[in-house]
Amino acid sequence: MRVCYFGTYRAEYSRNQMMIEGLRRAGIEVIECHETLWRGIEDRIQAVKGGWLRPTFLSRVARAYARLLRQYRQVDRYDVLVVGYPGQYDVFLAYFLSRLRRKPLVWDVLNSMYLIAVERGLARRHPFTAGLIRFLEHIACRLPDKLILDSAEFVAWFQKTHGVSSRQFRLVPIGADDQIFRQVIQEMGTPQPSGDGIFRVLYYGTYIPNHGIEIIVEAARLLQNDATIRFELVGDGPEREKAVNLTIGYGLKNIIFTDWLDKTELTLKIASSNICLGTFGATLQAALTNNNKIYEGFAMLKPVISGASPAMPEALKHGEHLYLCERGNPQALAEAIRTLKSDPDLCRRLGQNGYRIFYDKFDVNHVGKIFASHLEEVLFQ
Numbered sequence: 001m002r003v004c005y006f007g008t009y010r011a012e013y014s015r016n017q018m019m020i021e022g023l024r025r026a027g028i029e030v031i032e033c034h035e036t037l038w039r040g041i042e043d044r045i046q047a048v049k050g051g052w053l054r055p056t057f058l059s060r061v062a063r064a065y066a067r068l069l070r071q072y073r074q075v076d077r078y079d080v081l082v083v084g085y086p087g088q089y090d091v092f093l094a095y096f097l098s099r100l101r102r103k104p105l106v107w108d109v110l111n112s113m114y115l116i117a118v119e120r121g122l123a124r125r126h127p128f129t130a131g132l133i134r135f136l137e138h139i140a141c142r143l144p145d146k147l148i149l150d151s152a153e154f155v156a157w158f159q160k161t162h163g164v165s166s167r168q169f170r171l172v173p174i175g176a177d178d179q180i181f182r183q184v185i186q187e188m189g190t191p192q193p194s195g196d197g198i199f200r201v202l203y204y205g206t207y208i209p210n211h212g213i214e215i216i217v218e219a220a221r222l223l224q225n226d227a228t229i230r231f232e233l234v235g236d237g238p239e240r241e242k243a244v245n246l247t248i249g250y251g252l253k254n255i256i257f258t259d260w261l262d263k264t265e266l267t268l269k270i271a272s273s274n275i276c277l278g279t280f281g282a283t284l285q286a287a288l289t290n291n292n293k294i295y296e297g298f299a300m301l302k303p304v305i306s307g308a309s310p311a312m313p314e315a316l317k318h319g320e321h322l323y324l325c326e327r328g329n330p331q332a333l334a335e336a337i338r339t340l341k342s343d344p345d346l347c348r349r350l351g352q353n354g355y356r357i358f359y360d361k362f363d364v365n366h367v368g369k370i371f372a373s374h375l376e377e378v379l380f381q
Contacts, residue, residue, distance in 0.1 A: 001375065002029045002078045006094050008037035008064055009084025014292050015110055016084045018177050022368020028375070033075055034084075035068040037061065065093065072097060079103065080375050085110040088133075088140050095143040104378045107144040108172070111289065112158070113137055119209050119283050120238065138162045146378045148371070150174050151311035154288040170374040173313060175362040176295035184267050184300070191271035191300055199229045199341050202273035204266060205293060207237030212280030212307065214239070217246045218330030220255050223337060227254075234258045234269060270300045274347070275340055278306025282328030287311060294322065295362050298354035303347045305336045315361055319346075321354045 009016050011034055023030050081098040083090050085108050098105040114134040117123045123130035141164045148170055149155055155169045207213050220231045231254055247255050276297030279286055288311050297304040307327035318324040325332040340347050
């Protein structure tokens with residue numbers, strides 16, 4: 001099979017990298033037909049706030065799609081056209097091109113731009129733009145031959161919100177790219193925290209609402225009298241400033257803020273931590289999706305604490321593969337951290353079991369095989 005991976009998708013985003021690499025490991029030839037349109041999260045937020053009406057932005061969009069079309073014209077034969085994430089706007093052009101060549105179209109939806117706009121308050125402040133996003137997403141979901149999501153709960157939401165039949169969807173888990181983690185473990189052995197008596201709790205990510213950054217800061221406040229527990233928050237995003245201000249307001253000395261790290265530095269940071277944190281926000285998105293941070297912690301043999309979610313894969317069991325606590329509840333997170341800190345055997349067991357189930361079900365090889373099977377289905381149906 002030959003796949004054309006198409007669009008203005010985020011080429012550096014872990015989901016796209018995993019899906020492409022997974023297909024290649026499954027023996028499928030992948031041709032990337034990609035052009036950069038978005039400059040980052042803030043760029044997309046500014047567009048939702050009304051920036052999409054500016055002539056400079058519209059000109060940028062036109063130039064990006066013109067370059068994308070020129071690339072596509074150079075693509076020889078392919079069997080399936082796949083639109084990467086996010087592809088809400090790419091799908092319209094992809095539909096036209098796939099029909100010209102009479103090839104099936106598959107879209108890795110992964111998330112809803114409309115839901116993101118709602119959860120970040122943009123729909124309330126810019127209702128016309130949010131309504132337009134919903135309308136375009138509603139139409140976009142009807143164009144591909146198959147749609148890809150990572151949880152049955154999100155399929156049900158799309159069915160309710162956009163009226164798309166569940167038969168149109170197939171599931172591919174989030175997983176994680178194990179390549180750099182495997183290399184670090186091979187070079188360092190089993191990752192061990194430094195022996196200075198500090199119990200390191202690590203969050204990294206984009207500070208979006210479903211991550212529950214405020215919950216993490218509040219849990220740190222509840223644990224501030226234990227001088228051996230230290231939190232490190234790595235990354236940047238919409239709620240970082242809020243987290244910093246809360247930390248300063250509470251006078252907390254047990255939180256360190258670190259800017260984005262490259263993959264190697266981040267992997268070393270994970271290796272030196274005692275616990276990796278997942279997500280804790282009590283948002284709708286948090287109840288519908290999963291996060292690759294959980295699987296990256298598994299890949300590094302680290303115990304992971306995350307908020308419980310109906311979207312969590314059934315294969316992952318509380319107290320066996322990871323430690324789950326109530327979302328939106330800093331007291332529950334603080335108690336979970338205390339529990340793991342006081343029980344090294346539990347930490348070790350969670351790390352080992354998480355590592356095993358990751359390579360059994362959620363690494364790049366397994367993600368690629370699952371995705372490849374869905375592409376084969378749409379090709380031969």
